[in-house]
Ligand SMILES: Cc1cc2nc3c(=O)[nH]c(=O)nc-3n(C[C@H](O)[C@H](O)[C@H](O)COP(=O)(O)OP(=O)(O)OC[C@H]3O[C@@H](n4cnc5c(N)ncnc54)[C@H](O)[C@@H]3O)c2cc1C
C-alpha cells in the first residue's frame with residue numbers, strides 16, 4: 001500500500017473467483033487494469049512488471065491480436081514468477097507451437113519442448129518424472145495445448161495424467177476450433193458457430209447442439225487437486241489461478257478462453273473485449289474447483305445478453321437478420337439458454353440482482369453505478 | 376526394416392549424408408540432417424512490425440472538464456497530481472490558470488462537473504470540492520503564488536478590482552509587467568465581495584486569496600474611481616489598459632408604488648449587508664427576479680431577520696436562470712417561491728401580483744388575473760448593467776447593448792485598451808471573469824511585444840466513447856457536508872463545508888483521466904506482441920514499432936482514450 005493508501009481506498013476487489021488472491025485496494029482502476037501508478041508494485045499484476053519474464057517474446061508469427069499468444073504469455077509469466085523462473089514447458093502441436101518456433105527461431109524464453117499433437121500430457125508426465133528422478137523438485141512442468149490438442153486428440157494422455165495425479169499443470173488455450181489448420185470444428189467449438197467443417201448452411205447452421213465436451217468438468221470428475229477457468233480479459237484472476245496452481249503439486253488443469261480474430265472473425269482490436277463479453281454474458285463461466293468441488297466463481301459485473309457477444313463475431317453472423325437472410329432468433333435463444341444455465345450452475349450473478357457488494361466491485365446501494373455500461 | 380538392421384542403418388546414414396551434402400553447401404558437418412545444423416535463434420530477428428497497416432500513437436485528448444472551464448483550468452491535470460497526494464503540486468498546477476482556488480471552490484457554477492464524463496458512469500467527479508480542498512490547504516499552509524518574471528519595463532493599468540481585473544493583474548504581473556490597479560471601492564473583490572453573500576464565501580477566504588495575489592507586487596489604488604479614462608491616460612502614460620469595471624448598475628423596472636412603499640435593489644441589499652449597514656426591510660419581503668442574485672437576496676434577507684421572504688418570478692422553476700443547488704438550499708431555509716407572477720403594483724403594504732401563463736414559446740403572457748400579497752419591502756433583482764460613463768471621453772471605444780465590444784484578442788476598438796468580465800458580452804460569472812482576465816493578460820503581453828499570441832491548438836475532445844469504462848471501479852461521490860438548515864438562518868455562517876483530506880483524495884481518484892495517460896499499464900500488459908516498453912514512473916510508455924503488428928488492442932483497452940490508431944504511411 002502506498003503512503004496514501006488506506007485513507008482513500010474503498011472498493012476492495014475480492015472477487016470470489018480468485019481463490020488465494022489478496023484483495024487489492026484500488027485507485028481509479030487498480031482492481032481491473034493491469035497496473036496503476038498509485039498501487040504498490042506487489043499489488044499489480046505480473047504483466048505490469050517491467051521485469052516480467054516475457055516467456056513468449058516478440059517476433060512470433062501469430063496473427064494480429066492473437067488471444068492465444070497473449071494468454072500464453074500471461075500464464076507462463078505468472079508461472080515463472082510463482083516458481084522463481086523454474087519452469088519447463090511442453091507444447092502440443094497447434095498455433096502456439098507453430099507461430100513460436102519456425103526453424104531455427106524460437107520465441108520461448110524458457111526451456112520448451114514439442115513432440116506431437118496428441119501427447120503433450122504424456123511428454124510432460126515424463127519430464128516431471130525425469131526431474132523427480134534427478135532430484136530436481138524445484139523445477140516445475142507446465143504442459144500446454146490448444147483445445148483440439150486437449151479435448152480431442154490429447155484427451156487420452158491427459159486423462160491418464162489426471163488419473164495418475166502427475167505433477168503437471170496442463171493449460172488448455174481454448175480458441176474453440178482447430179485454428180492452425182484452418183478453423184475446423186473441435187469438440188470445444190460452441191453450437192451455432194461457423195467453422196470450415198460446420199458451415200453456416202442448412203437447417204442447423206454451424207456447429208451442432210448437444211455435442212462437445214466440457215473439459216473443465218471432465219477434469220473435475222478426475223478429482224484432481226485444482227481445476228480452474230480463466231480468460232484473457234481478467235488478468236488478476238488468471239494470474240491468481242496460475243499462482244494457486246503452482247503452489248499445489250499433482251495434476252492441475254487450467255482452461256483459458258483465448259479469442260481468435262481469424263477463426264471467430266472478430267476485429268483484431270476486440271480480442272480482450274470479446275473475451276470479456278463471453279464472461280459477462282455467462283457463456284464462459286470463470287470458476288475454480290478444488291478436489292473436484294467448485295469453490296469459487298467470478299461474478300458478472302455488468303450482465304449482457306448473449307447477443308452482445310455473438311454479434312461481435314463473424315462466425316455467428318448467420319444467426320442475425322440481414323438483407324439476404326432472416327436470421328435465427330431460435331438459435332440465439334438456445335445459446336442464451338446455455339448462458340442462463342451456466343449462470344444458475346455456477347451462481348454467476350451476485351445475490352439481489354447483481355447490485356450488491358458480493359464481488360466487492362461495487363459499493364452497496366450504488367444501483368446506478370453498474371448499469372448500462374457495455375463492457 | 377526386417378532382417379538386416381545394420382544394413383538399414385547404414386543406408387539411412389548414407390542417405391542422410393547425401394542429403395546433407397546436397398543441401399548444406401554452407402559448411403555444415405557432413406552426416407548431420409539439415410534440421411539440426413542451424414544455431415537456435417530468437418524470434419526477435421523477425422520484425423513483425425512490417426505487417427502493420429495502422430500504428431498506435433499516444434495522444435492527449437482534451438478532457439471535457441477542461442474544455443468546459445471558462446477559466447481554462449486543466450482540471451484533469453491538477454486532479455492527476457492530487458490523486459498522488461501531491462496537493463501542493465496540484466495547487467501549483469491549478470494556479471497557473473486561476474489564482475483563486477479557494478474562492479472558486481465555493482462560488483463556481485461548475486461547468487466542468489456538468490461536462491464530466493464520469494457523470495455518464497455514475498456521478499460527475501466533485502471537481503469543485505477538490506478545488507476548494509486545495510485552495511483551503513494552500514491558505515492553511517501558506518503556499519505562495521509563483522514569483523513574477525524579470526521586469527519587462529512595461530506598465531499596465533487595470534481598472535476594476537473584481538475577478539476579471541485581479542486575474543489580469545495576476546497574469547500580467549507574473550509576466551513581469553508593472554501593474555497599477557484602480558478600484559472605486561475601499562476593498563478588492565468586486566462582486567465577490569459586494570455581491571456574493573458571506574454564507575457562500577467567507578470574507579477571510581476572499582481576503583487571503585486577494586492579499587496573496589497583491590503581494591506579488593501589484594500597485595493597488597483603492598477609492599480611486601476612474602470617471603474619465605481619457606483624462607487618466609493623459610495624466611500618466613500606461614503601455615496598455617485593461618477595463619474590468621463589471622456591471623454595477625441594478626436594472627430597474629417600473630412598478631407603480633405608493634410613497635411609503637419600500638422598494639430597493641438586490642445589489643444595495645447585498646452590499647449593505649456586506650458592509651454592516653443592511654437596509655431596514657421589515658418582516659415580509661418579496662424579491663422580484665429569477666436569477667442567482669434574487670436567490671442570494673432572499674437568503675440574505677432571511678438571515679437579516681425577515682421571516683417570510685418570497686421570490687416572485689414570471690416563469691416556472693425549470694426556466695429560472697438561478698442554479699438548482701442555490702434554489703434548493705433557499706427552499707430548505709424557508710424561502711417561498713411564486714411562479715408565473717409579475718409585480719403589477721405595490722401599495723399600502725400590499726403587492727399586486729398578476730398571474731402569467733407560458734405561451735408555446737415559453738414566454739410569460741399576462742392573464743389579467745391579480746392577487747394581493749402582504750409585503751413590507753420589495754427587492755428588485757432584475758439584473759445589472761455596466762456603468763461605462765468613464766468611456767464618454769473615448770468615443771472610439773465601441774459600446775453595444777451596454778457592453779464594451781472586444782475582438783477575439785480581448786482588445787476594444789481603441790488600440791491598447793482591452794476589456795473583460797461582466798463589462799463585455801458573455802456569461803456573467805466569476806469563472807468567466809477570471810478567464811477573461813487571463814486571456815486579456817496574454818493578449819496584452821503579445822500586443823506589447825508587437826506579435827500575435829499563438830495559442831496552442833486544442834486537442835480533440837475526449838468524449839465518453841473514447842473511454843473503456845470497464846476498467847473503472849465503481850466509486851460513490853463524496854458529498855460535501857452542509858450546515859443544517861435550522862442553523863443557517865440565524866447568521867451568515869458558511870453553509871457548505873469542505874471535504875476532509877481522505878475524502879478529497881478519494882474524490883480526486885474518481886477522475887477517469889479522460890484523454891490523458893495515467894500509467895495504468897494496460898497497454899503494456901495487453902499487447903500480444905510485447906511491443907510496448909514501459910519507461911518508468913512519470914515517463915509513460917513507448918511502442919516498439921519493430922514488433923507492433925498494429926492489432927489495436929492497446930487502444931481498445933486503454934481506459935482513458937490516450938491511444939489512437941493511425942493509418943501506416945509507407
Ligand atoms: C449577488 C451576486 C451573486 C453572484 N454569485 C456568483 C457566484 O456564485 N458564482 C459566480 O461565478 N458568479 C457569481 N456572480 C457573478 C460574478 O460575481 C460576476 O460575474 C463577476 O464578479 C464579474 O467580475 P468583474 O471583474 O467583471 O466585475 P466585478 O466583480 O463587478 O468587479 C468590477 C470592479 O470594478 C470596480 N469599478 C467599477 N467601475 C469602476 C471605475 N470606474 N473605476 C474604478 N473601479 C471601478 C467595481 O467597484 C468592482 O470592484 C454573482 C453576481 C452577483 C451580483
Ligand SMILES: Cc1ncc(C[n+]2csc(CCOP(=O)(O)OP(=O)(O)O)c2C)c(N)n1
Nearest residue numbers: 093094095117146147148149177178179180
Ligand atoms: C496427429 C496429427 N494430426 C493432425 C495434425 C495437424 N494439425 C496441426 S495443428 C492442428 C490443429 C490444432 O488445433 P488446436 O489444438 O485447437 O490448436 P490451435 O491451433 O487452435 O491453437 C492440426 C489438426 C498433426 N499435427 N498431428
Ligand code: SF4
Nearest residue numbers: 440491492886887889
Ligand atoms: S472524469 Fe476527470 S478528466 Fe474526465 S471530465 Fe471528469 S474530472 Fe475531467
Ligand SMILES: [Mg+2]
Nearest residue numbers: 146147177179
Ligand atoms: Mg484451437
